[in-house]
Amino acid sequence: MKVMVIGGGGREHAVIRKLRENPEITELYALPGNGGMAEDATCVPIGAKDIPGITAFAKEKRIDYAVVTPDDPLVLGCVDALEAAGVPCFGPRAKAAIIEGSKVFAKNLMKKYGIPTAAYETFDRLEDALRYLETAPVPTVIKADGLALGKGVIIAQTREEAVTAVTEMMQGRKFGASGERVVIEEYLEGPEVSVLSFTDGKTLVPMVSSMDHKRALDGDRGLNTGGMGTIAPNPYYTPEIAERCMREIFLPTIAAMNAEGRTFQGCLYFGLMLTKNGPKVIEYNCRFGDPETQVVLPLLESDLFTVMRAVTEGRLAETEVRFSDRHACCVILASEGYPGSYEKGFPISIPAEVRNSVYVAGAKLIPSESESGAADTLVTSGGRVLGCVATADSLENAIRDAYAVADRVSFSNAYCRRDIGRRALEAGA
Numbered sequence: 001m002k003v004m005v006i007g008g009g010g011r012e013h014a015v016i017r018k019l020r021e022n023p024e025i026t027e028l029y030a031l032p033g034n035g036g037m038a039e040d041a042t043c044v045p046i047g048a049k050d051i052p053g054i055t056a057f058a059k060e061k062r063i064d065y066a067v068v069t070p071d072d073p074l075v076l077g078c079v080d081a082l083e084a085a086g087v088p089c090f091g092p093r094a095k096a097a098i099i100e101g102s103k104v105f106a107k108n109l110m111k112k113y114g115i116p117t118a119a120y121e122t123f124d125r126l127e128d129a130l131r132y133l134e135t136a137p138v139p140t141v142i143k144a145d146g147l148a149l150g151k152g153v154i155i156a157q158t159r160e161e162a163v164t165a166v167t168e169m170m171q172g173r174k175f176g177a178s179g180e181r182v183v184i185e186e187y188l189e190g191p192e193v194s195v196l197s198f199t200d201g202k203t204l205v206p207m208v209s210s211m212d213h214k215r216a217l218d219g220d221r222g223l224n225t226g227g228m229g230t231i232a233p234n235p236y237y238t239p240e241i242a243e244r245c246m247r248e249i250f251l252p253t254i255a256a257m258n259a260e261g262r263t264f265q266g267c268l269y270f271g272l273m274l275t276k277n278g279p280k281v282i283e284y285n286c287r288f289g290d291p292e293t294q295v296v297l298p299l300l301e302s303d304l305f306t307v308m309r310a311v312t313e314g315r316l317a318e319t320e321v322r323f324s325d326r327h328a329c330c331v332i333l334a335s336e337g338y339p340g341s342y343e344k345g346f347p348i349s350i351p352a353e354v355r356n357s358v359y360v361a362g363a364k365l366i367p368s369e370s371e372s373g374a375a376d377t378l379v380t381s382g383g384r385v386l387g388c389v390a391t392a393d394s395l396e397n398a399i400r401d402a403y404a405v406a407d408r409v410s411f412s413n414a415y416c417r418r419d420i421g422r423r424a425l426e427a428g429a
């Protein structure tokens with residue numbers, strides 16, 4: 001079978017590696033992929049948002065199945081377009097992807113169906129938002145309505161910060177149209193847990209839980225990033241909490257989406273905060289998390305392609321989805337300076353013996369100029385360059401092994417946090 005994966009980051013590399021375990025897949029394409037995954041898939045230079053280009057490629061190659069991974073193409077209707085062209089897909093249609101595409105939609109859905117989340121108000125006029133802030137408690141949380149590369153959330157410690165954030169979003173258009181509407185919500189406290197799930201709209205199967213590390217620096221200091229590392233499972237997510245989340249959050253969410261005529265099929269990601277008043281939804285994502293996927297999929301023992309097709313065909317209830325009881329850790333090697341400005345173009349060295357433990361995100365291949373058949377050079381091309389992943393029988397060993405991989409990989413301005421998983425270990429994994 002010919003399969004294509006839309007996207008080009010470390011998450012997509014993890015999906016591709018897992019798909020390759022299925023011998024039925026004879027051709028595997030990544031659109032656009034990146035130079036670091038060229039040994040695992042044929043990379044095709046078609047951008048993840050180029051929906052006409054993606055659809056034309058699928059028709060030309062007679063693609064049998066597509067996995068649409070990033071938020072933008074999902075929200076823009078990539079699955080709808082591919083399905084119309086006769087290509088079955090893993091991923092929600094645009095109608096359902098709105099659960100991530102609009103925070104106002106997500107918040108209103110939770111309010112309407114009684115799904116626990118932070119209390120909130122939504123605003124589409126700056127004056128109204130500013131008036132509300134005059135009496136709102138601080139800290140307070142300001143969120144741009146639409147997609148903002150994970151940067152559209154501001155935790156304002158003071159009223160002045162809140163006023164600046166709202167003004168920048170709504171008047172300064174810091175996030176373009178995404179900030180035309182904002183959500184202002186209650187500040188919650190507690191450990192955060194990411195739970196990815198497979199759902200065909202009828203059955204929902206949670207994957208192993210994970211913990212992201214969003215801040216750039218050790219000790220959870222510095223700027224928010226796309227994620228500097230992950231561990232799985234998340235020790236805060238006990239079986240009792242999992243059961244409560246299933247009852248109060250997961251099943252009510254798929255039922256709510258069905259009731260709205262927006263059946264969700266694909267990977268539904270629950271960003272949860274375990275508050276003293278119970279688990280609450282911080283955010284929904286309509287896709288696999290990055291870098292959560294890099295620790296969750298290595299623990300999946302069932303065949304990913306089989307599970308994905310069962311989701312597409314509404315057969316998830318009768319399909320086994322089994323995870324190992326091992327632990328996983330992913331340490332991101334980033335370009336020094338990320339998420340601010342950084343230099344790129346540095347050659348990356350990944351020794352062959354750790355190649356299978358590395359998921360490449362921000363790298364490209366520079367073709368060799370010699371005619372002697374010398375290998376192409378992989379160089380850095382992004383902020384988060386690659387993830388170093390290990391699984392082991394304990395969290396402690398998974399962390400040790402992931403750092404051992406990271407220490408074997410090198411490029412000039414590599415930076416990583418040194419404390420991925422430390423908080424989880426202290427929580428008593």
Ligand code: AMP
Nearest residue numbers: 118141150153185186187188271282283
């Ligand atoms: P999001 O992009 O929605 O995942 O938000 C980014 C981060 O902001 C989350 O991972 C949380 O750490 C934090 N955050 C979002 N909403 C809240 C909230 N209501 N209270 C406290 N922290 C929040």
Ligand code: GLY
Nearest residue numbers: 212227289290291
């Ligand atoms: N790691 C968080 C996300 O994928 O949104």
